[in-house]
Amino acid sequence: MAALGGDGLRLLSVSRPERQPESAALGGPGPGLCCWVSVFSCLSLACSYVGSLYVWKSELPRDHPAVIKRRFTSVLVVSSLSPLCVLLWRELTGIQPGTSLLTLMGFRLEGIFPAALLPLLLTMILFLGPLMQLSMDCPCDLTDGLKVVLAPRSWARCLTDMRWLRNQVIAPLTEELVFRACMLPMLAPCTGLGPAVFTCPLFFGVAHFHHIFEQLRFRQSSVGSIFLSAVLGQKSVQLWSLEASPSPAFQFSYTAVFGAYTAFLFIRTGHLIGPVLCHSFCNYMGFPAVCAALEHPQRRPLLAGYALGVGLFLLLLQPLTDPKLYGSLPLCVLLERAGDSEAPLCS
Numbered sequence: 001m002a003a004l005g006g007d008g009l010r011l012l013s014v015s016r017p018e019r020q021p022e023s024a025a026l027g028g029p030g031p032g033l034c035c036w037v038s039v040f041s042c043l044s045l046a047c048s049y050v051g052s053l054y055v056w057k058s059e060l061p062r063d064h065p066a067v068i069k070r071r072f073t074s075v076l077v078v079s080s081l082s083p084l085c086v087l088l089w090r091e092l093t094g095i096q097p098g099t100s101l102l103t104l105m106g107f108r109l110e111g112i113f114p115a116a117l118l119p120l121l122l123t124m125i126l127f128l129g130p131l132m133q134l135s136m137d138c139p140c141d142l143t144d145g146l147k148v149v150l151a152p153r154s155w156a157r158c159l160t161d162m163r164w165l166r167n168q169v170i171a172p173l174t175e176e177l178v179f180r181a182c183m184l185p186m187l188a189p190c191t192g193l194g195p196a197v198f199t200c201p202l203f204f205g206v207a208h209f210h211h212i213f214e215q216l217r218f219r220q221s222s223v224g225s226i227f228l229s230a231v232l233g234q235k236s237v238q239l240w241s242l243e244a245s246p247s248p249a250f251q252f253s254y255t256a257v258f259g260a261y262t263a264f265l266f267i268r269t270g271h272l273i274g275p276v277l278c279h280s281f282c283n284y285m286g287f288p289a290v291c292a293a294l295e296h297p298q299r300r301p302l303l304a305g306y307a308l309g310v311g312l313f314l315l316l317l318q319p320l321t322d323p324k325l326y327g328s329l330p331l332c333v334l335l336e337r338a339g340d341s342e343a344p345l346c347s
Contacts (some may be wrong), residue, residue, distance in 0.1 A: 032242045034093045035190040041089045042073055042183045045082055046203040049178050052078040068162040072170055075164035079174040080207045089186050089302045091185045097185065105181040106272030119265045119274035125316065128309025130288045133302055172279035179203060179259075180266045180275055188331050193267055193345045201259030258282065267345050268321040270329040323347065 026202045053073035065137050083101055090097070124131065140148070148154055157165045179200055187196040262275040293302050323329050323346060332346035 034095070036328060037089060037092050038186045038190045041085050041186050045085055045178055045182055048078050048082075049075070049174070063104060063163060065162040068166050072166070075170065075174050082178050086182050086185060093189075095189055095334075096337065097330065098337045099330045099333055102336050104185050104334065105177075106266060106270060106330075107181075108271065108330070110328070111269070112271060112273065113270035114325045115269040116273045118172070118325065119269060120277045120281060122313060122320045123278045126309055126313040127281075127285055128312070129293065129306030130285055132305040133289065133293055133296065136298060136302070137297070167283045168280045172276045172283060176262060176266075176272060176275045176279055180263055183271050184263060184266060185331060185334060188267075188335060193331065193335065193343050197260045197263040197267065198256075200263045201256055210234050223246060264345070265321065267329070267331055268323055269326045270323070270331065271326065288301075 053071050055074045056067070056070040058064075058067050058070070062068075062071075086101060086105070090101075102108070155285055158168075183200050183203060187199055191199055262279060265274045265278065266272065277331060288306075290306075293299060293306065296302050323332070329346060333341055335343045335346070
């Protein structure tokens with residue numbers, strides 16, 4: 001097992017003495033250099049993603065439709081070019097994944113239907129309490145709600161709403177593509193699958209530091225909450241008033257687990273579509289309004305729904321993400337070629 005300085009990154013240990021890592025077998029660079037290349041590539045992707053947001057100079061706030069449209073263009077260009085970073089990483093390290101680049105990044109047809117439905121179902125189960133709360137507070141009944149959701153006019157309004165497109169389509173798609181589909185294949189041979197799940201949210205946090213400058217510039221919140229929301233990589237801190245602010249430890253746990261959760265889904269399903277749909281759903285739901293639930297007139301059944309949702313989620317997490325449901329997992333094939341045939345998340 002080769003260590004990389006004091007950073008805690010390591011190359012996967014060889015499970016059998018006679019089998020060498022793929023990069024060594026191909027005459028590639030040493031393990032330490034491979035890890036540095038992986039980390040530098042991921043950091044470059046994160047900085048490029050953020051930098052694309054500032055190509056356009058404007059005095060308008062980030063939620064202005066004109067700003068959103070311009071950022072759509074630059075972010076989509078960077079995201080479209082991000083697979084080239086994975087190709088460059090492959091050439092520099094000499095690691096051969098054994099599958100095509102698109103397959104490695106989660107673009108494949110095998111098992112696509114369960115990969116789209118089951119992770120989203122699992123996430124909706126986790127949000128059982130907030131969904132119950134939403135239905136209780138909604139003035140319309142279930143039938144009327146379904147009519148609104150299925151109405152073509154409602155979808156037409158959404159597709160012309162720049163903020164809706166950003167939060168529900170562009171942001172989930174581009175962020176999962178860059179921070180999961182591109183980064184995990186580069187990190188996994190260096191750190192292993194488990195550590196890679198928790199490393200990706202760190203780069204994801206780098207991509208949200210720009211919110212500090214934008215919110216300070218337009219004075220949208222206090223300095224403390226602005227800095228905390230940027231560090232956590234999520235917008236949920238802004239949704240809380242000073243009287244109902246969660247503790248930083250709780251807020252950090254929520255946002256860190258979210259990033260690790262989508263990375264876990266990507267590894268276990270081998271598909272990008274599941275993390276994208278779950279990301280979009282979580283953006284729509286926002287941070288669970290636990291404080292409001294505690295003061296709700298029907299708080300007992302509501303809190304029971306919260307507890308039931310978490311319990312069912314923990315119970316179904318492994319069965320609904322069983323790799324057998326999704327076919328051969330590209331990242332697991334990559335690690336097998338790198339010398340680790342017993343990765344725990346692959347079974």
